[in-house]
Amino acid sequence: MTWLKIDDVAKQTGLTKRTVRFYEEIGLIDPPQRSEGGIRLYTQADVERLKKISDAKEVLGFSLQELQQFLKISESIERHRQGYRASPDKTGQMSELKQMAEALEEQLRMLKRKIDKMLGFQQEIESLYAKAMQLLENDRAN
Amino acid sequence: MTWLKIDDVAKQTGLTKRTVRFYEEIGLIDPPQRSEGGIRLYTQADVERLKKISDAKEVLGFSLQELQQFLKISESIERHRQGYRASPDKTGQMSELKQMAEALEEQLRMLKRKIDKMLGFQQEIESLYAKAMQLLENDRAN
DNA sequence: GTTATTGTTGACGTAAACGTAAACTTTACA
DNA sequence: TGTAAAGTTTACGTTTACGTCAACAATAAC
Numbered sequence: 131m132t133w134l135k136i137d138d139v140a141k142q143t144g145l146t147k148r149t150v151r152f153y154e155e156i157g158l159i160d161p162p163q164r165s166e167g168g169i170r171l172y173t174q175a176d177v178e179r180l181k182k183i184s185d186a187k188e189v190l191g192f193s194l195q196e197l198q199q200f201l202k203i204s205e206s207i208e209r210h211r212q213g214y215r216a217s218p219d220k221t222g223q224m225s226e227l228k229q230m231a232e233a234l235e236e237q238l239r240m241l242k243r244k245i246d247k248m249l250g251f252q253q254e255i256e257s258l259y260a261k262a263m264q265l266l267e268n269d270r271a272n
Numbered sequence: 273m274t275w276l277k278i279d280d281v282a283k284q285t286g287l288t289k290r291t292v293r294f295y296e297e298i299g300l301i302d303p304p305q306r307s308e309g310g311i312r313l314y315t316q317a318d319v320e321r322l323k324k325i326s327d328a329k330e331v332l333g334f335s336l337q338e339l340q341q342f343l344k345i346s347e348s349i350e351r352h353r354q355g356y357r358a359s360p361d362k363t364g365q366m367s368e369l370k371q372m373a374e375a376l377e378e379q380l381r382m383l384k385r386k387i388d389k390m391l392g393f394q395q396e397i398e399s400l401y402a403k404a405m406q407l408l409e410n411d412r413a414n
Numbered sequence: 415g416t417t418a419t420t421g422t423t424g425a426c427g428t429a430a431a432c433g434t435a436a437a438c439t440t441t442a443c444a
Numbered sequence: 445t446g447t448a449a450a451g452t453t454t455a456c457g458t459t460t461a462c463g464t465c466a467a468c469a470a471t472a473a474c
Contacts, residue, residue: 137420149462168421185389207403207404228408234401251332252383265349266366291432294431307441309440311441417472423468427463429462434457436454437452439450443449
């Protein structure tokens, strides 16, 4: 296992060291391993998770709170899947799962709306770009 | 011409009255007409512009500064098109236009990247949703 | 083995994007 | 025409998401 220190992580993710520590502070990522002296040691998996978080934040426009929510949902479903929490509380699990499913449906609706609007903007920008090019060509013709 | 007051605008756009005034304050929208007594009077066009701004902010994740930049580009191109600024400074106009075109290309690249990542997330969420449904069905079978 | 890096924990600072409260004016309407 | 509702400005408050010291500890490099 090859360990990474916070500066490597920062370089690989594009986040700052401060941000990485901050994400740990607010519980967005689990506290990583530590060296004897107390220095944070990350794995490549940690880096991937951070990359994903960074992407999700940038692309989906999620706040860090929403991201926490979303990550909790994913993990909860994975946990259910792996049979963890074979708790006696069947009914509780069921209603929990239903809530997750509803939340996911909501996310999907949101995403689709956003993608649609993005495609709309893309069209618009392309049209603007075409107009700009046309103007430039007209000028060139003189 | 039928005038709208700020509360109507707020309701139509989904923004708050404070936000509408704030956008005016920072120059994101032009100051609207005023009544004799000094009350802001908006047109439907103002509402549409605000809706667009709101969409762009939400969907593109632009900061208000970036939005200003973007709006300036659109307007600048429209102005060029309509022959406004038939200024004697040909060369200046050209290089301005070139800059706009480059900025637009940059925006397009960014948009495409975002759309791609969004589609990726959509896949992922759909897969999560499928897993959740499967779990629910398994439970139902008991 | 001693410096130069790099890391750690506080703690306070800050920019963006509004929210909120106060004090006052303008409109709407019964 | 008087009063409630809606609007205005001014100004300070708040939340989010980090940035930026400072003071000290641990590693790395020579």
